[in-house]
Amino acid sequence: xxxxxxxxxxxxGFSQLVQCNTELFGLRLPGELIMIxxxxxxxxxxxxxGFEPYLLIxxxxxxxLVNLPLAGLMAHAVGDENGGLLxxxxxxxxxxxxxxxxFLCIGAGTDFGPLLANPRxxxxxxxxxxxxxxxxxGAIFLGFTGPExxxxxxxxxxxxxxxxxxxxxxAPDLLGAIAIAAYSYMALVPVIQPPIIKLLTTPEExxxxxxxxREVSKTEKIIFPIVVTLFTVLLLPSAGALIGMLxxxxxxxxxxRVPLLVDCIQKSLMYIVSILLGLTVGAxxxxxxxxxxxxxxxIVLGVIAFGMGTAGGVLLxxxxxxxxxxxxxxxxxxxxxxxxxxAARVVQKEGQKYNPSNxxxxxxxxxxxxxxxxxxxxxxxxxxxxx
Amino acid sequence: MFANETITMGRALIVCGFSLAVVxxxxxxISYMIDLVHWILTRNEKKPAAAPATAPASxxxxxxxxxxxxxIAAAVAACLGTTTDRFVVRSIRxxxxxxxxxxxxxxxxxIQ
Numbered sequence: 377x378x379x380x381x382x383x384x385x386x387x388x389g390f391s392q393l394v395q396c397n398t399e400l401f402g403l404r405l406p407g408e409l410i411m412i413x414x415x416x417x418x419x420x421x422x423x424x425x426g427f428e429p430y431l432l433i434x435x436x437x438x439x440x441l442v443n444l445p446l447a448g449l450m451a452h453a454v455g456d457e458n459g460g461l462l463x464x465x466x467x468x469x470x471x472x473x474x475x476x477x478x479f480l481c482i483g484a485g486t487d488f489g490p491l492l493a494n495p496r497x498x499x500x501x502x503x504x505x506x507x508x509x510x511x512x513x514g515a516i517f518l519g520f521t522g523p524e525x526x527x528x529x530x531x532x533x534x535x536x537x538x539x540x541x542x543x544x545x546x547a548p549d550l551l552g553a554i555a556i557a558a559y560s561y562m563a564l565v566p567v568i569q570p571p572i573i574k575l576l577t578t579p580e581e582x583x584x585x586x587x588x589x590r591e592v593s594k595t596e597k598i599i600f601p602i603v604v605t606l607f608t609v610l611l612l613p614s615a616g617a618l619i620g621m622l623x624x625x626x627x628x629x630x631x632x633r634v635p636l637l638v639d640c641i642q643k644s645l646m647y648i649v650s651i652l653l654g655l656t657v658g659a660x661x662x663x664x665x666x667x668x669x670x671x672x673x674x675i676v677l678g679v680i681a682f683g684m685g686t687a688g689g690v691l692l693x694x695x696x697x698x699x700x701x702x703x704x705x706x707x708x709x710x711x712x713x714x715x716x717x718x719a720a721r722v723v724q725k726e727g728q729k730y731n732p733s734n735x736x737x738x739x740x741x742x743x744x745x746x747x748x749x750x751x752x753x754x755x756x757x758x759x760x761x762x763x
Numbered sequence: 764m765f766a767n768e769t770i771t772m773g774r775a776l777i778v779c780g781f782s783l784a785v786v787x788x789x790x791x792x793i794s795y796m797i798d799l800v801h802w803i804l805t806r807n808e809k810k811p812a813a814a815p816a817t818a819p820a821s822x823x824x825x826x827x828x829x830x831x832x833x834x835i836a837a838a839v840a841a842c843l844g845t846t847t848d849r850f851v852v853r854s855i856r857x858x859x860x861x862x863x864x865x866x867x868x869x870x871x872x873x874i875q
Contacts, residue, residue, distance in 0.1 A: 502790040517772065749790065
């Protein structure tokens, strides 16, 4: 009877859960139990605090599922035996299918009008990519390999799908840590950016009012995605999947001919892919992959990447302010990190704090959507070097 | 090029500099393409506009404000529950407030 009970106990996940089979900083720890605890904290942050709930809930639950011992949800297919459910769903992430699909949905929901009205704001989107490359350099300094450093650096693009796409191609083992860092910091944009904006700008610069943007014709909006796709993908084929899908989504929207497709993409497809992407990214955060000293380094490097990206945008904003004789408010440079539309909202809020009659939202949307293109181009460059 | 390699700091610096330069150049090129497309599309529109420029100089309303004035007049009419021929908009002035228009609008909706 005792043997029966013991056999039953050993066949349950509970017996495995308390086993100290994960080593961290020389200590043997119950890795799965710790990861379930971390997943519950993320669920709390997403549900109670509202931190990126659409992605953080699936990510955290994926993390929870993959750390349940003996469930084998991420088990590979061996011989005639099928793999786990999450293993098959993960193929969409590993093969680089879900992130471009998310880009399709983003494109269908993006208005490039503010960017077309003020094309030089594209440069602010480029300057904000500084965070990617400084963090890449920092990661190399800390001993990460080139592909790993590129995947960590892309956190600075503040663009979740781009970060996941690049990491799934270059360093899939870091996918869980990078996804958690990228989406956590994106939720914290309203906390991270304001002090950096304040530090780098003067009170006089912060109250600058910008001229109203010109009207953009429908034809310009239709031509833009076609021209960008042709030019960018011909120059940088490695950025083709992201830029191509982004611009396809936008063209569908701007064409005005396929409202049912656009409605489907903006709503149903977006949410379906978000669930699959979030769940499978979370499933890469198993104890042995997540509970490593590198995860802490990635989290620290991630916040540096966000800070440097914001600083890069604001500093170029200052240069453009000087060159235009004070016509550009440098704060809009902070929106060059692509977290759309969060970063633009932060700029609007900060602008109104210093000048209640100032409306910077549409001016900030230009660099904001430019940041999406900029981070996709940066990802293409890193793929070119490290794939 | 450098797949599965631990690259040196020198190479990392070159990758950083080159990649950032390409990102800047690509986005700068796109910005000029936007200008080019805008110029091509509006080139023909400007020509007919040049002819009547010398004609009636007596029109008192500045053209650029017309659109905003019409919109504001319509908004005032909607608020007052009347039509735009029952009042005259003589001047439009933005009032600085501590709250954003969104907050004010939200409050108005709640009160209504």
